[in-house]
Each structure stands twice: as structure tokens, then as C-alpha cells.
Amino acid sequence: MSAFNQWVAILRSESATLAYDKRIIVEDLSLDIPAGSFTAIIGPNACGKSTLLRAMAGLLAPTSGRMILDGKVIATLSPRDIAQQMGLLPQTAIAPEGITVAELVARGRYVHQRLLRQWSAQDRDAVADALHVTNIADLAERRVEHLSGGQRQRVWIAMVLAQQTPLILLDEPTTYLDIAHQMDVLNLLHELNVSGRTIVAVLHDLNHAARYASHIIAMKDGMVIAAGPPAKVITPATVSEVFGLATEVIPDPVTGQPMVVPHDTRMAIRRGLPSR
């Protein structure tokens, strides 16, 4: 192990096999999420990214192997124990019709509430703080269904924030957003990471991953092809292996991080015809 790898794993998969019914999605997978990192999981569609994230969140029990959260086997923890440590923004979250922003964000406080202590000053402050950090305090009494896609994504992130966990998992938090809102969400995640939270996000855009993540896990067919800092993972060889795509990797003119530029594979160019 090189000196770069001297971190503590807050979340780890130990030879985990993940399956829905009998269909195996991920087999014998081991990986570590470094504490304090901004980890991006990348890979082609249906490579098992979301399945892995669900398993790490304790929503899918491995058929063999195990998931470890902060030294404890997740299968032995109750939903409440897990929710104290780790929040998840799933792809499938539903905003009930008519719910207001503040009410939805307050749902993130569930784990801190009890049958006969349904609301506390901590709840109030956590919700106010989450609304403030995500810059949606003005929308608190608005109905979620009346918001734009970008605003709605902020509301969901605020809900996870209100849970006040040291670890946050997000499944494709930028999908369906325009580029400005994608940057907006990624900047927000960056700020949360800087303020001490460990972030694990499934991302589709390699350049976003390269720019924002401190640790990247590249997956294909349920296996980890490469894991490490962007400079190590985002290479033409890895991208080719994972996505089957020929690319150049050049320094991002803005940040100097690796940037992926796919080769031009249009038929006309390949045939050597002049392109307009």
C-alpha cells in the first residue's frame, strides 16, 4: 500500500455479493469509502452502481459477504442505528402530493423523533439549518410539486442534511438537471464535504467526478475496475475498459484535473471525409 492509501474506511464492502431475487448484480465485491472523502461511483448503465449504493445504505442485504459501517456489520444494525450514521438520497424518492418544503425537509428528522417527542428545538434548528445551507429558506412554505427540478433536488438534499449524519449517500443527484443546476448541486456537495461530511455519490458525468471527487470508484459488470484519486482512475485506459470508449484525457483548463474528451467516432470522420 502506498502512502496515499493511509486513510480510514468509514464504509466498506467485504466480498459482498448482491442480488435481486436470484439475479446476481454484484459478485464478491470489496471496496472502501475513505472517511472524509467525496467519493464518486462511476460506470456504465446497469453496472451495479445503484445496487451497491443501496447495499451500502443497508437497504439490500448481501447474499454473501458483508457491509461494514464505521466498524460495525450493517446487517446487525437497526434502521435507526444506520440512520444515525448515514443518510441516503435514493433515485426513487417520492414527494407526496401537497407536501410543503419545510414538511418534507422535516421528514429527515424521523430518526431523532419519538412517539411522544415528535418535535424539538433540535429538529427546528436542523430543518432551519438545512434550508439555509441549501438556499431554499424562502421556499419553506411552498408546495414541493410547484418547484422547478433544481429547487426540488435541493429540497431532497436538505431532507438528507436535516438527518445530520456524518455520511451522505446520493444516487445520481444531478440527473435530469440542466448544467447550471448540476454545478449548483455539486458545489453544494463540495461545501458539505469541506464542512466535514463524507459524501458518496453515483455520478454519470466523468468530468464532474474528476473535478469534484477526491476518490473515484469505477465499476463495470458489478466489479470495481479501478479506485483511487481522479488522476489515477480517470485515464484513457480505464475509461476505455469501463465504458468501451476511446478518449483523450487532458488537463481541465479551469482546474487542472483530468478531463475526458471522447474521440470523434462519427462515420464521416472515420471515413476520412471532410467535416463541413
Next chain:
Amino acid sequence: MTPMKQVLAHGPSIAWFVIGPETGNILVHRRSALVAFIAAVVVLGLVLLALRLGDFPLTPLEVIDVFLGRGEALVRTVVLEWRLPRAVAAVVFGAALGVSGALFQTITRNPLASPDVMGLANGSYAGMIVTLVVLGGSWPMLVTGSLVGGLATATVIYLLALKDGLQGFRFIMVGIGISAMLASFNIWLLLRVDLDVALFASAWGAGTLNTITPATLIPTGLSIFVLFCLLPIVVAPLRQLSLGDDAAASTGAAVGPARLGAIVIAIGLVSAVTAVSGPIAFIALSAPQISRRLAGTAEVPLAATAVVGGLLLLTSDLLAQHVIPFSLPVGVVTLVLGGLYLVWLLVREARRTK
């Protein structure tokens, strides 16, 4: 400032207020509470009306006298033994059906789901007829048969719909199919048995409160009360469940146990009512959505639904007894009113999904 005794100005949003100090409190939705209160006042007024009306009409004062321990023996008998059990049954059964529907709609995240649409009422009724035919007709037996019928139906639906878990249209469609099959099965059973047994059983077929006596009301009412007492345990996790299974679980809700608990309570409620009054249609379907719209909440408000359910059934029973010139089982009235509601709901859902 004494933080331990701090009273919070309001809950998650201004729509909620907090009852109790910070150390021990509950959240109440303002408009839900108002809806429940207004509906309760109307229910009280209608109960008073129900006690007055009949072949032996009474004035409001005569009825009030009875409750103050005065009045003639005959008037006391009419009010306390003839009319009160039926009025109370309408309110309590309506509440039970409404809450049962609310639980199903919350679990399936679909306003079309309810125990009657999904065949549980028919299942309970089938259980009751089978018990009647095979084992004879003591009340505890019939109630048990009804409960077993409801649970068995739920189990069959669950197993057939298992692929998607307990959500989505599959669950509801399987339920509607099973419901239709059970309805035919019930008719077939009634055609096969002796005439007097068939008459006895088909009195329940449309759903009726004609047969309510204190002897049947008290045990059923107590079962419903016990089931209602269990509701606070599942309310909070069910609220999380409406965000989707993954979101609910990752915020700390025990999704499986909460859903199972809610289903058992919902089946218990509908079976308890069906055992005594037969399958009363559409209260379970309509009360939750009516109260949700009135209260303007994201999820179905259970307390308001209970009162609105009671109001709907009591109103239907008054219509069945006193307004319609010939005597009808209350189930027929709820079927007509509920049918209109269902048409409206389907049109609305169709427009929304367009």
C-alpha cells in the same frame, strides 16, 4: 430561558402545532384538527337526530331527558336500546372503515386502494357465510370466521402480488380480481344453502345496520377501540413510507414491520365491521380522500378520516332509514354515493395522468 420546558411556536411548518413541552409532545395538523372537530359536531347533531326519528318520533328535549336519567320507561327503551346502538354502530363502524381505507391507501400510495375494492370485505363475508353454513351461527364463531376470511384473502392477494411488494397497481388489480371472484363465490354459496340460512346470510350481503344490538355492538366496538389504540405506533413510520421505501428506510423507519402492522390493523378493522354488518361499500374508499382534501395534508389524516367515515356512514344510514320511502340496507346507499365518488375519482385520476 429554561430550555427543558420550552414550548415550540409551531411544528415543521406553520400548518402544525405542537402540544406539550419539548420533552414530551405530539404534533397536530391545524386544519386536520379543525376538520375532525367540525365533523364531530355534525356527527353529534346527526346522532341526536337519529335518536329522534322513527315510528315513534321524539322531540329533542325528550331525547336529552333520557340522557339526564329522566323520561318515561318506553322513551328510555326506544332511545337507549333501539336507536342508540344503531347510531353508535354507524359512527364507530364508519370510523373503522375510514381508517382501514386510509391505511391501505397510505401503504399502496394509491387513492383507489381500499379493503372493499380489494376484496377484503368480500373475503370476510365469505368467511362468515362458510362459518355459518359449516359450523352454525353463534356470534363469536361468525366474527372469527369473518376475521379468518379477511386474513386469508389478504394473504392470497399478498402472495399473488408479491412480485412488486405491496405497492403499485399490481396489488390493487389482483385485489379487484380476487374481490370479483369472491363475490361470485358468495352468491354461489348462498344459492346452495337452505333458504333460511341464505336469508339470514344475505341480510348482511349488502351491508346493513338493521341487526345491531348491544350484544353485537359492544365486542365489535371494543375490538375497534383496541385496534385504534395501536395506530399511533404506525402513524409516523407510515408517513415516512409515503416518501418511497428507500427514503423511508434510510431515514430510520422500520419499513417492513410498519407496513405489516398497518395491514394487520387495517384487516382487523374491516373484518370486525364486516362480521357484524356485512360488507359496507365505499366508506373505506372515500372517507380518507375526502378528509385529506378538506384538511389539505400530504398524507391521509387518520383522526379526521375516522370522524368523516363515521359521518358518512351515519348519514347514509339516516338516508336509508328515513329519507328513502322503502327500507334499504345502508350498504346500498353507500354503494350509490360511493359509486358517484368513484366515478369522480377515476375521471380526476385519468385527467391527471393525461
